[in-house]
Amino acid sequence: MQLRYNFRLYPTPGQRQALAKAFGCARTVFNDGLRTRQEARAQGLPYISDGELSKRVITEAKKTPQRSWLGEVSAVILQQALADLNQAYRNFFSSATGKRKGPQVAPPRYRSKRDNRQAIRFTRNARFQVTAGGKLRLPKIGDIPVRWSRDLPSAPSSVTVIKDAAGRYFASFVVEVGDEPLPQTASEVGIDLGLTHFAVLSDGRKIDNPRFLRRAERRLKKAQQALSRKEKGSNNRKKAVVQVARAHARVADARRDFAHQLSTRIIGENQAVVVEDLSVKGLARTKLAKSVHDAGWAQFTAMLAYKAARHGRTLTRIDRWFPSSKLCSTCGTLAESMPLNVRSWTCPCGAVHDRDVNAATNILAAGRAERLNACGGTVRPAA
Known part of the structure; x- marks a missing residue:
């Protein structure tokens, strides 16, 4: 590699x-x-x-x-x-x-x-x-x-x-570089990526969203205002351009470091990792574009992919249209609709679900089914 x-x-x-x-x-x-x-x-x-x-x-x-x-x-x-x-x-x-x-x-x-x-x-x-x-x-x-x-x-x-x-x-x-297989472990995890929490794991853990760009907005605004006041073509304007670029570079560096640390920890703890195949480019066309870009999902999943390949782990991507949030992980009942403001819900079977944890659990189950089918298992259970 x-x-x-x-x-x-x-x-x-x-x-x-x-x-x-x-x-x-x-x-x-x-x-x-x-x-x-x-x-x-x-x-x-x-x-x-x-x-x-x-x-x-x-x-x-x-x-x-x-x-x-x-x-x-x-x-x-x-x-x-x-x-x-x-x-x-x-x-x-x-x-x-x-x-x-x-x-x-x-x-x-x-x-x-x-x-x-x-x-x-x-x-x-x-x-x-x-x-x-x-x-x-x-x-x-x-x-x-x-x-x-x-x-x-x-x-x-x-x-x-x-x-x-x-x-x-x-x-x-x-x-x-050569492969560096890590010791085998029985742990597997499904990851539901989001904006409220950067990642919610199927074992119930929630990783907060750092929101690096949002936290740096005040500093970026000041640097941009200072740039706008400089005369075009002047040396002071060139210096102000560099200051704005440095502020953005600090944000990008912090985001990359966070993704590296989190992806390394997840790959080290789990033998198999399952994530959704999100369309980041499509989500970036919505009103949530700024938050989507700030999260850096594509960078994080790319790191998961190459680290899993190097360390002998398995990374599975499931279809982005899989109804992970609306599907009850206990009985398999599919809810008709579930707006984004619904963060917890109760299934007719009596199970109470946290929306994100339930989605991560379903993502893990779908990833296991994909691996079983790839190894020659049945596509659907017998009647």
Whole structure:
């Protein structure tokens, strides 16, 4: 399994200038390649192959006065920028022909120097390395200090240097990690994700919703108001933009850390985990969009998936249309309707249910049925 290990970088002023030049060169090659293919299509010419495109926008372009400065950076990052363009075209063609599942993929677009995120990628061909002193050595950039929060499990196959909107630099290493099976346990859990509580477990536990964005709204509002008062194009406005970005970065970091800790604990305690296959994109179109995005359900379930695969656990996703809230977990009676303001209800059989705990219990039961069917069990019980 391949995972990414991210670490904070602290480049010197000279290294920041070299990184800015590398970001600009990679962006230029990407845009030149995209423009070349668009012009060829407008003229009715055949699709330009990857090798021919590399020859035009990199090899031949370096010999011209307009693009001679491309030779001042590592050639690997230029090739990787072009590889990103080629992959974007392949994804677009696969989506247009129906070979790629999921939402429709748009054609590649031009990259702007005003994008909040800038990145370049070095592969092993670039001969990057971690020095004996713990610094990251990059070609034509130098040795950049790194804050190592943990050790790399293996030699990285590539490293991506990222500059985010808050002006922070990160190194994202792609490493190969082996499976680390955890001791077997008989515990299984169903998870009902919500907004009142972030998660309600089938064993009755309720995890409060941190609401990181809601808690930071006052600080974000002040930073945004300070930005609105600055004159456009001024240096003070640029500083205010960074302050707003840093406030949002703190919220995103806190949300990611919460999801990591909770997903690790759940995977460590349970042999099987069952969740609903929620349509986050659809819920984000409702009036609850802000709260849905603040919860970060998709990020949390993605962490559950890869951690379960690595540690020998089972993650099951059940249909989002499964009536988990309206179904009595005791007798199986299905209620006709249940508005969202109903948080507890009594079944005709006499069972009193907490809406969320009952939903989590039903989710766990549905996940067990899915696993039984996959192993050759009966689809429905005999009469």
